[in-house]
Amino acid sequence: MLDAGHTEEALLEVNNIEVIYNHVILVLKGVSLSVPKGGITALLGGNGAGKTTTLKAISSLLQSERGEVTKGSIHYRGERLEGLDPAGLVKKGVIQVMEGRHCFEHLTVEENLLTGAYTRSGAEVARDLEMVYEYFPRLRERRKSQAGYTSGGEQQMVAIGRALMSKPETILLDEPSMGLAPQLVEEIFGIVKSLNENEGVTFLLAEQNTNVALRYAHYGYILESGRIVMDGPAADLRENPDVKEFYLGMSDDGRKSFRDVRSYRRRKRWLS
Amino acid sequence: MPVAFLNFMEVTMNGLMAGVLYALVALGFVLIYKASGIFNYAQGVMALFSALTLVGIMEGQVPFSHLINALLGTEIHHFGWHINAFFGILFTMVVMVGLAYCVQRFVFRHLVGQEPIILFMATIGLAYFMEGLGDLMWGSDIKTLAVGLPQGGSFAIEDLTATWAAEGERYYGMYIDQLDIVATVVAAILVIALVLFAQYTKQGRAMRAVADDHQAALSVGISLNFIWVLVWSLAGFVAIVAGVMWGAKSGVQFSLSLIALKALPVLMLGGFTSIPGAIVGGLIIGVGEKLFEYQFGPMLGGATENWFAYVLALLFLVFRPQGLFGEKIIERV
Helix, strand or coil: CCCCCCCCCEEEEEEEEEEEECCCEEEEEEEEEEEECCCEEEEECCCCCCHHHHHHHHHCCCHHHCEEEEEEEEEECCEECCCCCHHHHHHHCEEEECCCCCCCCCCEHHHHHHHHCCCCCCCHHHHHHHHHHHHCHHHHHCCCCEHHHCCHHHHHHHHHHHHHCCCCCEEEEECCCCCCCHHHHHHHHHHHHHHHHHHCCEEEEEECCHHHHHHHCCEEEEEECCEEEEEEEHHHHHHCHHHHHHCCCEECCEECCHHHHHHHHHHHHHHC | CCHHHHHHHHHHHHHHHHHHHHHHHHHHHHHHHHHHCCCCCCHHHHHHHHHHHHHHHHHCECCCHHHHHHHHCCCCCECCCCCCHHHHHHHHHHHHHHHHHHHHHHHHHHHCCCCHHHHHHHHHHHHHHHHHHHHHHHCCCCECCCCCCCCCECHHHHHHHHCCCCCCCCCCCCCCEHHHHHHHHHHHHHHHHHHHHHHHCHHHHHHHHHHHCHHHHHHCCCCHHHHHHHHHHHHHHHHHHHHHHHHHHHCECHHHHHHHHHHHHHHHHHCCCCHHHHHHHHHHHHHHHHHHHHHHHHHHCCCCHHHHHHHHHHHHHHHCCCCCCCCCCCCCC
16 A cells, blocks of 8 residues: 555656746745655645645646646656647646536536547546446446536536546546535545556646545645645645644634634744 | 519529628628628639639739839730639639638738728728739739539529429529539538537637637637638638639629628628628528519519618618627626
8 A cells, every 4th residue: 555655756847837827927936746656646725825836837738728838847658748738748648637527518418428538549448438437337327418507516427437448557536525515525535546556547636625625635735835844655645734734624622712813823933 | 373473583583692602701701800800801702813813823823913024024815725614613722722821921910910891801802902913923814714614504493493383384494503403502501510520629729719709718828820811711702702702604804803802791680790791691592582573573673682782781780780690798787
């Protein structure tokens, strides 16, 4: 088991990157992280911390949003990724599942899944479609319906299933819990875990829901306004008093009350 | 059958066939709009440009001959060959694919992520550029396009329908233009081919995926540039068909590009995002304007065809803005 999540082999290595949007807005101020093969690595932090930007910098989806990696480097299996387009990355085995699911609404569920296999062809595609249906039996029932009319949880399954269809080695999963009921969040994370264990898919997971993410991940990084402020094995982070207080809403004397928000602000300054 | 009913039928038939041509132009709009959100003002000029190119290639005209002659003092105008229509159309298709690539490479690649209004203005610029380019390449004189399509009324239909009238009535049969019949058949084939392509091929599926969500399409490894070149090429092929049909009817000249204006009400009626909508919208407008002219034209002083389509479109804008078949915005609550 990958308890610490840190095996020797780092699949993806992000080294001190800086990202600037529109030539002026500095969003990431030197983020470094490493994703080990076969692990689930969580990237945690609040709104606007830079989680999504980090993932998009890796998957080169930044280009279409006028964002740019201006410093640092991103390596995958030792090769530099900058300059590759998203299609090239998908062929290398890195695919991003975007925040907010982004299904193709007017395509059926099955067409959505097949679109995921755009970069591949041959008989394996049909076999992988079967595999996706094995993991997400609900999608098999709804294969003929338009993705736009399926529920939020089903759309998240479509989005993950679609990424699986590209036969990825690494999935960059952005906020799978967004807008889903707690029960569904557990279900989705359960599937992520089994994909990780059974299919050997490596995950880099951006989440706001620190509680759930740290239960399923092996290793975690905490981002705050464009910087990594803390990292460690998920089990350690769960026990860290500051993480407990700022991200899990707990303190030594039980649950934190909103009355103490001001002290929260003051004390948090050490992090950045 | 009474003569009045036969006349009504004839007008309807002619309307349907005019509608097919409108639909053809509208189809080009829909293809590009769906896949890239660009309202392509240049679609009409693309039809003109393709018709000019086709004539030029078939007649063996030297492109830019005026320019070359003026610069070098030479007197070249013709290569001295004639190419038959089939190969002419094939070459024109190649030219349109090249054009699609250039448009994507030099204009829209640099405008990714811009406001729709900016993209629209770029297509206006493109329209004028292509108009000038067409003139410069092939000259601005009116050309006749002889691709060997049949012209004139169909005698078979005239003879057949003449016998339908009741005994003793003076009726000489319906006038149906043969060119219209050909245009209808060709347009039908084109539409069926397009729909099959979009529904059942991998690239067609990718095309629809891009239409739905650029970012997501990008994230699964679809190359937007490739899909956009593909879509502009398809719109170019549609423009060739529209250009050939209208060009054969009324000569290849500048006014050909104005058929784009007739496509606008069709789009408002059928919806900007629906291929079937473009077809049905075209047919409704075609039949509607011909019947209206036939029934009410004399009362209103004639020439109702000029405005009928726009008034109909206006009514649709008020009561059903997404058109008959436009995609409803799916919003989950």
